[in-house]
Amino acid sequence: MHLSSKTLEVLRDLINEKTTYRSGPDIIKFFSNFDYLDVYGSEYLRVHGQSFPSRWNYTDIRLSKINGTSKLSTCIKDLFNPINFMDEISKLDNLIIEFNKYLQFDKFKITRKNAEIVIKPITEIHLDDQHQASETTLENRFIQHEFSIDCSRLNLIPTLLPIIESRMLEIEKAFKAGAYLSVVLLAGSTLEGLFLNIASQNPKTFNMSPVSPKKDGKVKNFDQWTLNNFIEVSHGIGLLEKDTYRFSKELRDFRNYIHPFQQMSEKFTPREQTAKICLQVLKSAIIDIDHNQSKINL
Numbered sequence: 001m002h003l004s005s006k007t008l009e010v011l012r013d014l015i016n017e018k019t020t021y022r023s024g025p026d027i028i029k030f031f032s033n034f035d036y037l038d039v040y041g042s043e044y045l046r047v048h049g050q051s052f053p054s055r056w057n058y059t060d061i062r063l064s065k066i067n068g069t070s071k072l073s074t075c076i077k078d079l080f081n082p083i084n085f086m087d088e089i090s091k092l093d094n095l096i097i098e099f100n101k102y103l104q105f106d107k108f109k110i111t112r113k114n115a116e117i118v119i120k121p122i123t124e125i126h127l128d129d130q131h132q133a134s135e136t137t138l139e140n141r142f143i144q145h146e147f148s149i150d151c152s153r154l155n156l157i158p159t160l161l162p163i164i165e166s167r168m169l170e171i172e173k174a175f176k177a178g179a180y181l182s183v184v185l186l187a188g189s190t191l192e193g194l195f196l197n198i199a200s201q202n203p204k205t206f207n208m209s210p211v212s213p214k215k216d217g218k219v220k221n222f223d224q225w226t227l228n229n230f231i232e233v234s235h236g237i238g239l240l241e242k243d244t245y246r247f248s249k250e251l252r253d254f255r256n257y258i259h260p261f262q263q264m265s266e267k268f269t270p271r272e273q274t275a276k277i278c279l280q281v282l283k284s285a286i287i288d289i290d291h292n293q294s295k296i297n298l
Contacts, residue, residue, distance in 0.1 A: 002068040007102045012059045034074040077117045147283035153290045180275035187282040188254025195230035205296045209233040228252040244284040251278045
């Protein structure tokens with residue numbers, strides 16, 4: 001199995017950071033499972049006559065040594081071993097999908113069959129088909145994911161918390177009743193309120209974002225920001241994760257659908273799928289804010 005330099009670069013990032021963060025000793029341990037037992041620190045200097053290289057360079061060196069051998073496929077199978085993702089199988093599947101985008105150029109594809117990782121050769125590249133299939137798969141997984149949220153962890157204004165909690169209950173009832181337009185409108189306005197709360201507590205962080213909305217060279221007041229503005233800035237400062245950002249399209253323009261004539265002109269009729277995505281984006285955003293609020297110095 002021989003991979004191109006670009007695919008090896010992606011594989012290196014997966015080993016060092018994206019599957020899990022690995023320190024220098026961790027990387028040595030990873031490769032020792034199937035290739036070569038090395039040493040770290042001062043012992044590396046004694047054995048090799050030079051200081052230990054950067055984590056990135058060391059991984060590049062080891063991958064170049066095993067490229068074109070059976071050890072490379074062992075490396076990939078070890079990296080994506082499902083036992084290391086017992087509570088994050090969806091993350092594992094997403095990582096495999098992303099890696100396959102590059103691996104296909106080397107005429108290989110990874111699949112997960114329950115607890116087994118399989119690498120098989122392919123003869124053709126189908127970029128468009130793969131993109132559409134991966135987007136559909138990711139969307140379905142996002143919709144099916146069960147989010148456990150706790151709005152009390154969001155550092156909300158005390159009087160705002162019961163309103164948000166009441167809205168969450170109402171949105172769930174609206175979805176079960178098939179009131180899909182109501183779901184979109186309530187989810188959009190609730191998320192906008194959450195962003196307004198956190199932006200008001202961290203004005204410097206939000207205002208200094210390069211994508212903050214401006215008028216006459218000055219950043220607009222927060223009450224003039226759209227939900228789309230909040231989403232773009234929040235993603236840029238690390239408050240919103242990739243999946244939440246990816247699937248937020250339907251929710252961004254919720255205000256357009258408040259007025260019947262605007263809804264008519266845009267021919268927008270929300271289906272169950274649309275409403276479910278909007279509800280999931282709201283829940284996912286709540287979890288992102290909870291997990292990442294420390295990044296913006298609350």
